[in-house]
Amino acid sequence: MKVSKKITVIGGSGFVGTNLCQTLAHRQIPFEIIDIKQSQRFPEKCKIGDVRDLQSLREAITGDVVVNLAAVHRDDIRDKSEYVRTNVNGAENVAKVCAEKKIRKIVFTSSVAVYGFAAPGTDEAGVINPFNDYGKTKYQAEEKLRAWHSSGDNELIIVRPTVIFGEGNRGNVYNLLKQIASGNFVMVGAGKNRKSMAYIGNIIAFLEKCIETDRKYAVFNYVDTPDLDMNTLVRQVRKVLKGKDSVGLRLPHWIGVILGYAADGFTSITGKKLPLSSIRVKKFCSSTAFGSAKEELDGFTPPFALQEGIDRTLKSEFISPDPKREIFFTE
Template structure:
């Protein structure tokens, strides 16, 4: 008999790939406020903000994987970050306690470290700069408090991924790859800033690895596919994958920020959301490089290199003929 696990928030981008990766080895139930496009038969409708729906779904489960989160840059009102990411975590843990479930894997974020830090590892001081990062850190604190009440029997794994990309995702990396591949791309700054990234096929493989190796204790891991690329190297990867020359245009950082602020004003005036904003320009030009030594010394072997993940994504999105138009929106 397969071990029964509950994935919370697995109708989205990462969760869909996690189900695909783990379904052969586990008896999976997906709890989400939206039905899964690909696994509706495994999905029960539930919301982490509603404790009653959680209580009714957690019976006979051994491990919970908590993926659900408010994560976009433009969530309004900002209280939603805390209602979902923090109070939602409390509600999940309360339901787990009622059903004597002692194992949880939680997807946090490298956003807890803040911007422009020097290759932080898991022991680096936190300094989140936005509500998403702050709410994820608060959720981690809630989880550590829960673990600390019974460390002999409980298992807590916190995974802090960097930005995740892959097939079907519609987030910042996809938007960047689309702009680069179109040839209408303007680099803001010199392009020497490094970007840690994670291919979705690897992050879900790591979560499955932790599901297969549950033991009492507390562990936290940064997840990054190494080696990191700077922006100029990323452009070169796109050129190689698509076999095309990408024109190189560089804009000074102040010009890029002014452009982002103009889009912010336009967004407020029109009520529309745009792909360009001051926050996104700031994030684009920042060095977001993180130490992932711990995860790659844990016994886990990533099934794809970063270059392979980029190539698979680029070929799927911009070369292959698609069978459907199902996509997932994220950052």
């Protein structure tokens, strides 16, 4: 990276932020972290600040380029207005402070959730049609930042990642890998549906390129391609962990759906949540495959193949786990 300016990483104590800051530190790029929680890895670089609190941002931000990773994205948020306060109002507050301090560049992580239930292959030109509060407020945040961009000689790069996985992350991809590793996994359906994923090492390299680029404005989906179908993904994991080149047990889709609805009924009656539900069966059997123009950003090439990212994650989490590794449960 050729950047010599100081980078402000808002949300830098999380999974993506910590990995980005690790790379900045390795390359001796000055940076600061602003987050509502202390950074375990870089406490000396961390300032406690909240995007919902304009004054706290005014006091904390001292960089030349702002990378805004802060977001509320969990599905179990009870107070739905928190999506607006953090994602939308937070982005607006960041833009206000950047305008006041004459900071000319923001890199913002949005999400492919802005497209909603999109057709396979949907790229950056796809129709915006979010179905949940997260996707809606992420797009509204983009609009706040576009207004800031158009108000002066400002640079804005928006990145819409698909699901991110990697060493130390305890998100949906990890849960799938863990289930396969346990031996209790059962494939539902034909397994030909594709799932877009993004390996942490690649998304960090892309964010570096976003910081470095001279582009005034751009929007990019981030997806590691080519996508793997579920049969290929499960076979790869089982081969690495079990030495078995197969998907193992398989249920027809219709049986999986019936079992999912039965689990819903059990949960409704008893109040006890099961790992199986009709919506989880639906999500598992659906395709979430997006297109990406990431290579158009100054000839970007991901440093890791998707299969390599999966192998590295499997080794770190299940084959040679480090008990001292920092774990991230909320991303």
